[in-house]
Amino acid sequence: MPKVAPLSGFPELLPADRYVERSIIDQLARTFELHGFANIETRVVEPLDRLAKGGEIDKEIYVLRRLQGGEDDGTGLGMHYDLTVPFARYVLENAGRLEFPFRRYQIQKAWRGERPQEGRFREFTQADIDVVDKNELSFHHEIEVAAVMAEALVATPLPPMNMQLNNRKLIEGFYRGLGIPDPSAVMRAVDKLDKTSIGAVEEALVQEVGLSAADARKCLDLAAIRAADVSFVDDVRRLGVEHPLLDTGLEELAAVLDGCLASTGRRFTVEANLRIARGLDYYTGTVVEIFMSGYESLKSVGGGGRYDALASDGSTTYPGVGISFGISRSVVPLLARGVLSGSRPVPSAVLVAVADEKSRSVSRRAADRLRVRGIPTELAARPQKYGRQIRYAERRGIPFVWFPGAGGAPDEVKDIRSGEQVVADADEWSPPAPDLAPRVVGEDADSSTDRRTGKEDR
Amino acid sequence: MPKVAPLSGFPELLPADRYVERSIIDQLARTFELHGFANIETRVVEPLDRLAKGGEIDKEIYVLRRLQGGEDDGTGLGMHYDLTVPFARYVLENAGRLEFPFRRYQIQKAWRGERPQEGRFREFTQADIDVVDKNELSFHHEIEVAAVMAEALVATPLPPMNMQLNNRKLIEGFYRGLGIPDPSAVMRAVDKLDKTSIGAVEEALVQEVGLSAADARKCLDLAAIRAADVSFVDDVRRLGVEHPLLDTGLEELAAVLDGCLASTGRRFTVEANLRIARGLDYYTGTVVEIFMSGYESLKSVGGGGRYDALASDGSTTYPGVGISFGISRSVVPLLARGVLSGSRPVPSAVLVAVADEKSRSVSRRAADRLRVRGIPTELAARPQKYGRQIRYAERRGIPFVWFPGAGGAPDEVKDIRSGEQVVADADEWSPPAPDLAPRVVGEDADSSTDRRTGKEDR
Numbered sequence: 001m002p003k004v005a006p007l008s009g010f011p012e013l014l015p016a017d018r019y020v021e022r023s024i025i026d027q028l029a030r031t032f033e034l035h036g037f038a039n040i041e042t043r044v045v046e047p048l049d050r051l052a053k054g055g056e057i058d059k060e061i062y063v064l065r066r067l068q069g070g071e072d073d074g075t076g077l078g079m080h081y082d083l084t085v086p087f088a089r090y091v092l093e094n095a096g097r098l099e100f101p102f103r104r105y106q107i108q109k110a111w112r113g114e115r116p117q118e119g120r121f122r123e124f125t126q127a128d129i130d131v132v133d134k135n136e137l138s139f140h141h142e143i144e145v146a147a148v149m150a151e152a153l154v155a156t157p158l159p160p161m162n163m164q165l166n167n168r169k170l171i172e173g174f175y176r177g178l179g180i181p182d183p184s185a186v187m188r189a190v191d192k193l194d195k196t197s198i199g200a201v202e203e204a205l206v207q208e209v210g211l212s213a214a215d216a217r218k219c220l221d222l223a224a225i226r227a228a229d230v231s232f233v234d235d236v237r238r239l240g241v242e243h244p245l246l247d248t249g250l251e252e253l254a255a256v257l258d259g260c261l262a263s264t265g266r267r268f269t270v271e272a273n274l275r276i277a278r279g280l281d282y283y284t285g286t287v288v289e290i291f292m293s294g295y296e297s298l299k300s301v302g303g304g305g306r307y308d309a310l311a312s313d314g315s316t317t318y319p320g321v322g323i324s325f326g327i328s329r330s331v332v333p334l335l336a337r338g339v340l341s342g343s344r345p346v347p348s349a350v351l352v353a354v355a356d357e358k359s360r361s362v363s364r365r366a367a368d369r370l371r372v373r374g375i376p377t378e379l380a381a382r383p384q385k386y387g388r389q390i391r392y393a394e395r396r397g398i399p400f401v402w403f404p405g406a407g408g409a410p411d412e413v414k415d416i417r418s419g420e421q422v423v424a425d426a427d428e429w430s431p432p433a434p435d436l437a438p439r440v441v442g443e444d445a446d447s448s449t450d451r452r453t454g455k456e457d458r
Numbered sequence: 459m460p461k462v463a464p465l466s467g468f469p470e471l472l473p474a475d476r477y478v479e480r481s482i483i484d485q486l487a488r489t490f491e492l493h494g495f496a497n498i499e500t501r502v503v504e505p506l507d508r509l510a511k512g513g514e515i516d517k518e519i520y521v522l523r524r525l526q527g528g529e530d531d532g533t534g535l536g537m538h539y540d541l542t543v544p545f546a547r548y549v550l551e552n553a554g555r556l557e558f559p560f561r562r563y564q565i566q567k568a569w570r571g572e573r574p575q576e577g578r579f580r581e582f583t584q585a586d587i588d589v590v591d592k593n594e595l596s597f598h599h600e601i602e603v604a605a606v607m608a609e610a611l612v613a614t615p616l617p618p619m620n621m622q623l624n625n626r627k628l629i630e631g632f633y634r635g636l637g638i639p640d641p642s643a644v645m646r647a648v649d650k651l652d653k654t655s656i657g658a659v660e661e662a663l664v665q666e667v668g669l670s671a672a673d674a675r676k677c678l679d680l681a682a683i684r685a686a687d688v689s690f691v692d693d694v695r696r697l698g699v700e701h702p703l704l705d706t707g708l709e710e711l712a713a714v715l716d717g718c719l720a721s722t723g724r725r726f727t728v729e730a731n732l733r734i735a736r737g738l739d740y741y742t743g744t745v746v747e748i749f750m751s752g753y754e755s756l757k758s759v760g761g762g763g764r765y766d767a768l769a770s771d772g773s774t775t776y777p778g779v780g781i782s783f784g785i786s787r788s789v790v791p792l793l794a795r796g797v798l799s800g801s802r803p804v805p806s807a808v809l810v811a812v813a814d815e816k817s818r819s820v821s822r823r824a825a826d827r828l829r830v831r832g833i834p835t836e837l838a839a840r841p842q843k844y845g846r847q848i849r850y851a852e853r854r855g856i857p858f859v860w861f862p863g864a865g866g867a868p869d870e871v872k873d874i875r876s877g878e879q880v881v882a883d884a885d886e887w888s889p890p891a892p893d894l895a896p897r898v899v900g901e902d903a904d905s906s907t908d909r910r911t912g913k914e915d916r
Contacts, residue, residue, distance in 0.1 A: 004547055004550045004551040004771075005551075006551065007501065007503070007505075007535075010501035010503065011501075012498075012499070012500055012501055012548065013498070013499070014498075014552060014555055014556070015496035015497065015498055015556075015562070018496075018497055018498050018499060019496075019497070022497060033805035033834050034805075034829045034832070034833075034834050034835070035829070035834070035835070035836060036804055036805055036806035036834055036835065036836030037805070038473035038476075038477075038803055038804050038805060039473070039476055039477070039480060040470075040471070040472075040473055040476050041470070041471070041476060042470055043465065043468035043469075043470055043581050044502075044567065044581065045465070045468065045581070047465075048525070052525060058525055059524065059525060060524070060525075061524070061525040062522045062523070062524060062525075062533070063522070063523050063524070063525050064520045064521070064522065064537075065520070065521050065523065066517065066518070066519070066520060066521070066571045067506070067510060067516055067517060067518075067519040067520075067521050067536060075520070075571075077465075078525060079522075089462055090470065092462045093462040093463075093464065093470075094472060097472055098472075098473075099803070099853050099854050101839045103804070103836070104473065109502065113524045113533075123501050123502065123503070133839070138839060138840065140815075140818060141839075144837075262826075313462075345496055345557070346494055346496050346561070347491035347492075347494055347495070347496060348494035357598075360598060368720075371492045371493070374492070375492075376491050376492050376493070376494055377492070377493070377494065378493060378494030378561070379602075381559045381591070381596060381599075382596065395557050396557050
């Protein structure tokens, strides 16, 4: 077989790193379930007419054909590039069998044929939560979804997260209060603040959108407002613009910000950032972007918001609110930089030594007695000298080696880190709780209790 | 949007059914980890030259191209149709960073563009365990992998499983003992016993392979041997054929059978079935097929065996042994037939009632006190009359409704199945353990403790 090279944009993890990714997925899922979100998975393909909307993303869609399908080999199917499009289709397809408001989380891969760069992959895993209702969605779900995602992120060992909030009603109400007839033209121009200078945006607002210099200035003043508490309301009020939609937006944004404050601390900050818009047509209320502190170069690692029409079958519309968190986008760079790692590449807490091939069944019985009590255990692959079996455990980071007693002697177990070896009964002995499973090492993985048990596989 | 129809061959599950699938995946993973198997995931695509081997499967491969990639839009990538091809590539790619023998499990989707039928899907999930070593793999891993898969399946609520074992050395040794120069021609003919009559196979062995009538008879006698214990050894011996490879094969098959006996009982049976061959070129020792009792029409729901060259980089070969279990193949038909189901479509054990929108934060605080102790809890979406909020819980199968006390009154909790309502403290009350999470209902899901809590979403 030819030499094998990795495929750019399709990250794969070694076992210890994969343990970290799985832990984070499990922790997110646990918080989502504590809040009553049900898990679903959707197929990875969708009909092309549902995926391709004529936007920028279209050219990144991977389309499927059969290898030897003859002339008519098109399947009409493409791989999903997010979890929102398939979720919308799932809701429509199963509307009669779901209870609304429907609360779901979904943790799956998605695919985009974009140019790979740090944190941007062609195959990536993301975690989405959404609440979708029929025809009307209560505002309190916007608070809830942001607060649940905040709580979920805090429960992981990921670096501190910063959630930035805005509200589309606030922006639109402000522009309307200024008497601007086409708020989306302003939004489009202001959205370029990321890529260009304030002066250039100001000029565009005046020259292209046709605002007065004073109005353009006010739009930029609005976009400059950031606050970690509800003081942003006063900042906006000071700009002297009035509109009922602006009032609603301010009230909603303050409520969502307030709902996330319970999670704030060393691990999580939240702020109103009135520049956040997240595209132009999609969202209709709360908008959210999530940044990982110290890793701002990755850009946002999550985002979402309120949308009034996730899906529609003509007679019923399904408004929703959801936030997506990029697991690959955040975790893979942290693993690559060694910020996070797994304490060992195997689940085994114990290696049972094998004296000789004839007595492998004796070792197996000891292992079974440990396993029945939930202790992950493997047997030495070869009946080598005990020193070599200990090194076998060491290379895998397995903290304990078990020696079955020969000729009526009791079993013994050795902590290969301290070298301490004691008599032990396989029906009673347990490793200390922190040694039972691999652990996530680094960042906020409770590093005070960390004892690395050996070499890792990375 | 157009009316949405399901896509044939791409099964999707409603939340209660998805809970069943996830439970089974978690239970399998738990057993694999208890035996020291580490989890990995591989990307879903492989270079086409690695996937397409000129066999039957080639025309079922899904190939990726970019939607708007221009003339040169081929990616050279296809979606994997099993987890063995990507695992072999992963081992080669990471050989320098893995410890051998390398024990891994992998639970992922795979794709085949075949004609959908019951249990056969175009997108399906499977669970694989393999042990791979460098250059030489100890035989005891063949016992281990079969025994671990047996133990893992018994720990799920799936119907009883029947594992059928054979050994390629046994078959080849027997044929060589008869003086047959081309054992694979005989194997190819005998392999057709599934599809044709014994008489037709006998004729083919004589006419096409060129065996004597007596030898052909003996080959068929061998293929007819089945036994649930090591008595098959005597049955083979009685055929009077001798060969050292046959001796090895008999010894190995007896040892693998013996290793699986610990799991036998009402939930699992194992037998030697000397007709099992599993293809022609790939396997070199133990071969395994798994059938689900009562669902033999699904054909095998799992299989695998020993292969001497999973992968090779020219200088090093990587022999291994592995078994794959079809999660979609077994679980989806059971869900469709209603044999298995989830007890409720939401994780929530408690619905906290909301008296009015103003006091939602009071309800939220009660919910948080329950959640912090691991009790999945959601809030009523609307402050309707309590009777309607109770029906909201009922429709979701949520067993308990929590009523925050108003004006200094204590909180109360109602078991909506019995109607019993008691005073309760959100810092202390817990639901009975079986109500904490949804449960798998049916088959061997410990149905004695089953109390269905309400309607499901299927």
